[in-house]
Amino acid sequence: MKPMSHFHELTLPLSEAQARELRVGDMVTMTGPVTVSIGIPTHKRMAEAAHAGTALPVDIRGGAFFHLSTYVREQNGISQPLYLNPSTSTRYNAWMPDIVRGLGPRLVGGKGGLDSESVAALRECGCVYLSFLGGGSPLLSRALRGVRSSHWNEYISQFRLLTLDVEALGPATVSIDAHGRSAYDDLGDQARARMPEILARLKQGRQTS
């Protein structure tokens, strides 16, 4: 039997208990500050800070850190984020465990999931991974309310450590929860388990033609 999928309207920051309530398959929207970056140099720098115990210019403890990219338009002294969209998270696998353990976010996310070391860090620390719709920029961008802070501005727009104010960002799907369950691992295992049957059916297809 499939567990029921729940819908959560979250306000950031979150407590550990709130993060642990979220289960794979649940959907969420978020309101409050979210920090975003898709820069590899940014991740290296965050992981180094986490490792050294030095503070980031923005505190993401209890908050959200997502692999979402945005373009911020600077006009007349006002910073306006124009759109928001996820990027593939697995390329940050090397730094995410340190970021999760050292910097204490309750929500991370992007698309495509994270590897088993990150899954372990999420379980240990009480943090969940959210899957956002790729190609979902027109929907996700509706949540944008403004730029709260922008750091490491020597990087290109999408690599900066950017904190945005969002209202009802999402919906996003909980795809790795804080209990060690990963939809990606489950689906990969399921696909590999189905392969003998799939290959047998293909063989049948070649023979019956």
Add this chain to the structure above:
Amino acid sequence: MPIDSATIKAVTASLYERSLKKIPDDTRVVLARAGEAETNTTARRTFTMMLESADTAASKGQLICSDVGIPTYSIKIGTRVRFNGPVRQAITDGFAELAANIDPPILKMVTHPLTHERSYAGKDIPIVSFDVIDDADYMDIVCAPKAMGTGRWEAVEAFVYPTEEDVEKYVLDVVLRAGSQPCLPIVVGVGIGGTFDQATRLAKEAVLRPHGKPQPDPQLARMEKNLLDAINQMGFGAMGTGGDTSAMAVNIDYSASHGFVPVAVCFNCWINRRTAARIHGDGRVEMLYE
């Protein structure tokens, strides 16, 4: 009458912008059908969001995806066409002008492969392939912005006298390795044979084939259908969080080969960016698909 460089420049820019702001009509039909047939609740909801995202982008002139990719163009020039100025430079200029002026502004995605420095321009950008069409008095331009979500999972491997089974298994291996990470459902393009470069080019052309265009080779048609069913039995689903449709189509082409047979597999994500236009010898521009 010759084709003007300014026309080529304008079409280059226009195709890119259209590719970024609207999914192809045929792709919308396939996604809508997949959404209706979907049995997984999350995937069903994801399909609804996909259609809403695509429709909103088209009606409001928004980018569907912030990863605008790198520009690629496949160009076929009729042998009766004459030009009154540069062609390659017009394409470079057309993209540069688009990158400078598009609203909303796009992110820098063109990346130096070794220094990782990012820009809107770079060596050999846009990536362009050229071919000829005998006796035609028009040129066809296909535009396909290419991004990392699918690009990083594409593969090519050389086989020696492969069986159909070897080829099918390889395609499934490449899809399985990509798993949930591309923005599913994808289109899968497969190029079999020729040489290393030819196989990858066939795969690329196959992945951009419009939906429903018939496959005239019965053996390939059967492989396409059976591989599509096989991929959809894997269960990765829309956005890779589980579901019935992981691929929208499998398109295959082949070239005669030696005993060594390269097999190339490439992907396009659900927004399936591809647009095409024909510039006639008299300067008329006709959209072929978008």
